[in-house]
Each structure stands twice: as structure tokens, then as C-alpha cells.
Amino acid sequence: MxxxxxxxxxxxxxxxxxxxxxxxxxxxxxxxxxxxxxxxxxxxxxxxxxxxxxxxxxxxxxxxxxxxxxxxxxxxxxxxxxxxxxxxxxxxxxxxxxxxxxxxxxxxxxxxxxxxxxxxxxxHTSRYPFSETPVPERLKAALTHAAAQEGAALAFPESWHLRWIQELTEEAEARNLTDRGSEEDLAHWTRIGIAAADTATDGVPDYAFGPRKLGGRAPVRDFAGGRPTSDFGATPFENDPHLALLSTAEDHPADWLRAGQALERVLLLATQEDLATALSTQALEWPDLRWPLRDPASGTGHVQMMLRLGYGPKGPKTARRxxxxxxxxxx
The missing domain is CATH 3.40.109.10 (NADH Oxidase)
Structure with a gap:
């Protein structure tokens, strides 16, 4: 060779x-x-x-x-x-x-x-509303195959399972609003104001926060946390968001690395197919909420990431070190 x-x-x-x-x-x-x-x-x-x-x-x-x-x-x-x-x-x-x-x-x-x-x-991560246009089944199958190539499973929950996931996410969002630890993490990793946002090489700048959610059931984090920021206004998000759960059979550091590779393979393919993407970790940050996210049919698997997919704004580029x-x- x-x-x-x-x-x-x-x-x-x-x-x-x-x-x-x-x-x-x-x-x-x-x-x-x-x-x-x-x-x-x-x-x-x-x-x-x-x-x-x-x-x-x-x-x-x-x-x-x-x-x-x-x-x-x-x-x-x-x-x-x-x-x-x-x-x-x-x-x-x-x-x-x-x-x-x-x-x-x-x-x-x-x-x-x-x-x-x-x-x-x-x-780019998009924190904007997506249309409720269905993601084609052939594209769902391709994204599922992409995850499988990296040793992970991608599932698109429907019916009562989707509603259950939405309820768990809403519970996590409510907890985060009053959780001091979550507030400290956001304060450390958000960049608010022109001087901070324009010179940042890491963290989430306020121009990437997106609009505040005014109704809808899409999992959207409030990065502002009540702090004054660039005002993108408030707007309704999807009532029926297209969500996907990325899971691995085990839950150890090697599995997390495989899940990260699967996640990026899915995101790059979705980008090629003109899908906007966002990541939701709120429910995954609480152990008692993360566990019930697993496959309801088998009761197995460990959810590593929740994705929101759809057609809409692709989101702004954020700085890198x-x-x-x-x-x-x-x-």
C-alpha cells in the first residue's frame, strides 16, 4: 500500500x-x-x-x-x-x-x-421557527442510515411518544428557568452586547439567540434568560415539530464519541439536503428526564441528543477559536 x-x-x-x-x-x-x-x-x-x-x-x-x-x-x-x-x-x-x-x-x-x-x-444551528412541511420519508431513511454507519440509532418519534418527549422537554425548560446552575452556565457561555458578540471566539453570541418563542411546542432554549439583548421579537414556533432522537446501546465515553460522530454525519447530510437543524439538550441535562426518553417499545438504549429538523432559516454562523x-x- x-x-x-x-x-x-x-x-x-x-x-x-x-x-x-x-x-x-x-x-x-x-x-x-x-x-x-x-x-x-x-x-x-x-x-x-x-x-x-x-x-x-x-x-x-x-x-x-x-x-x-x-x-x-x-x-x-x-x-x-x-x-x-x-x-x-x-x-x-x-x-x-x-x-x-x-x-x-x-x-x-x-x-x-x-x-x-x-x-x-x-x-449552522438554527434557533428560528421551521415550517411544518413534512420531512420526506426517503430523507428520514437516509439520515437513519447515516447514524447507523457510526454505530448509533436515529428515531423519529410519533404520536404519543412525540407528545411525551415534548412534555419532558417542557418540564426541563421550566426547571432551567429557576435553576441557579443552568443560569450560571448560560451566563458563562453567552455573549451579549455588540462588543462581546462581535469579538467572541466561543460561546453563543446574542445575534444567534433567535426570536423568543411565542407559542408552539418546538424545544427552544431561552438563551437570554431574561437579560436585555438584541431584540429579534417573539414569534410562534412549530406546533408539531419534527424531532429525532439519537441513541446508543451503551452509555460510556466511547459511546458518546460514536454518538458525536453520528450526530455530525446526520447534520452534514441534513445540510446537504437543505434541512435546517437545531439541537436540544434541555431534557438530557436532567437524569430523571433523560431516562424516560429512551425507546418506548424496547425500553433500551440511551438517548444522546435530540434534534429538531425542518425547512426554514439556516441560522447565522458563530465564531470559532x-x-x-x-x-x-x-x-
Whole structure:
């Protein structure tokens, strides 16, 4: 097999820039990368200082965000003409080292990954209302297959299960309004005001909050939390939102990383298919609400993320940290 050619530092930086376009809870971007020229290997590390202490005490959401960045890196590597040879959690004695990605010669399957590359920087979280136009069944099947390729399950709840999920989410939203911990997380990771929003390299700027929800049952977080912000007004959201649950069979760090990769694969495909997407973690932040979200037929599985999909505004781009702040290159 022909070895992959050496990659210059500028190209390495471009690959990490693509990886870092991934979504993460409150746009905390909880990742660090190290690239070793000698063995052409990226190492992905968790930045545990960027974990939400109240909403994500076990760092589950942090792992999902890092898994999404890992998937973007795989796509970028394939697009650059290499094969991303991935090992998850390669050092049991180092919890921060989440994965290695070694660049090798191209192989089967890389072309399919590379096709997703144009969607990386088009994908944005949208906190706007979507139309209630149904998502085509063939597209639901394609998104479900995308999740399965990464070892996760994607389900589109209907009927009483959908209503139950909406009730759990509404309960979580009500709790968050009066929860001091949730308030502290939002205060730390939201950027309000022109000076803060325009210069931020992480967090959620107020121009991305979207309008306040005036009716409807779509799961929408109030990022303003009663604080004065740029006023996008209030508007009704969907009464019958299109929701999907992403689940894994087990619930350990490796499963969280797989779920993050599945999430990003689903989001990139949805973006290619002109769907707007949003993530909802409210019910997942409360253990007693997360558990009842699981598959009602089998009673098994662990829900890792709730997605809202539909046709509507794609949402604004939010800032990312400078590559030099998240990447170290060594011999």
C-alpha cells in the first residue's frame, strides 16, 4: 500500500479549522489537537475546563462535541486525499486523549466521507421557527442510515411518544428557568452586547439567540434568560415539530464519541439536503428526564441528543477559536 504523503503545516491547520466547525454545547468548543509530523497522526484531546459544570457534570455532552469535531476531521482528511485511521480512547490512563487519527493511503469509503466536506462550513444551528412541511420519508431513511454507519440509532418519534418527549422537554425548560446552575452556565457561555458578540471566539453570541418563542411546542432554549439583548421579537414556533432522537446501546465515553460522530454525519447530510437543524439538550441535562426518553417499545438504549429538523432559516454562523489556540504541531 502506498504511504500517504507528508502534509505541510498550513494544510494541517486547514484540516483542524474544518474539524473545529463542529457543534458543541453552548459553542464551548471543548477540544484540542496535536499533530505529529513524523507519524502523520492527529491526537484529539478533551479540554475539560470547557465542560458545563451544572448541565454536563459527567462530560457526556463534551464527548459528543469532540466526537462531532472528530467526524469533521475524518471528512476533511478524506477530502484531502488521505484515509483517516481512527482509534478511540487509545490510552486508558489518559482520559483527556479521546482519539488518534493517522493519515494513511486512501481506501474504500473515503469518497463518501469526502462528499460531505462542502457541508462542514454551511452547517449552522438554527434557533428560528421551521415550517411544518413534512420531512420526506426517503430523507428520514437516509439520515437513519447515516447514524447507523457510526454505530448509533436515529428515531423519529410519533404520536404519543412525540407528545411525551415534548412534555419532558417542557418540564426541563421550566426547571432551567429557576435553576441557579443552568443560569450560571448560560451566563458563562453567552455573549451579549455588540462588543462581546462581535469579538467572541466561543460561546453563543446574542445575534444567534433567535426570536423568543411565542407559542408552539418546538424545544427552544431561552438563551437570554431574561437579560436585555438584541431584540429579534417573539414569534410562534412549530406546533408539531419534527424531532429525532439519537441513541446508543451503551452509555460510556466511547459511546458518546460514536454518538458525536453520528450526530455530525446526520447534520452534514441534513445540510446537504437543505434541512435546517437545531439541537436540544434541555431534557438530557436532567437524569430523571433523560431516562424516560429512551425507546418506548424496547425500553433500551440511551438517548444522546435530540434534534429538531425542518425547512426554514439556516441560522447565522458563530465564531470559532483561532486554530493556533487549539492546535500544536510537533515533529
Amino acid at each position: 502506498t504511504a500517504a504523503p507528508t502534509m505541510d503545516d498550513a494544510r494541517v491547520a486547514e484540516l483542524v479549522r474544518d474539524a473545529a466547525a463542529a457543534p458543541s454545547m453552548h459553542n464551548a468548543q471543548p477540544w484540542r489537537f496535536r499533530y505529529t509530523r513524523g507519524d502523520r497522526t492527529f491526537r484529539l484531546y478533551a479540554d475539560f475546563e470547557r465542560r458545563m459544570p451544572h448541565a454536563d457534570p459527567d462530560a457526556r455532552a463534551l464527548h459528543l462535541g469532540c466526537g462531532a469535531a472528530l467526524f469533521n476531521l475524518r471528512v476533511a482528511v478524506a477530502h484531502a486525499g488521505h484515509h483517516p485511521d481512527v482509534a478511540l480512547l487509545p490510552a486508558p490512563d489518559d482520559a483527556a486523549l479521546l482519539a488518534t487519527v493517522r493519515l494513511t493511503a486512501p481506501s474504500a469509503g473515503d469518497a463518501a466521507l469526502a462528499l460531505l466536506h462542502p457541508a462542514i462550513h454551511r452547517r 483561532h486554530v493556533e489556540d487549539v492546535l500544536v504541531i510537533e515533529e
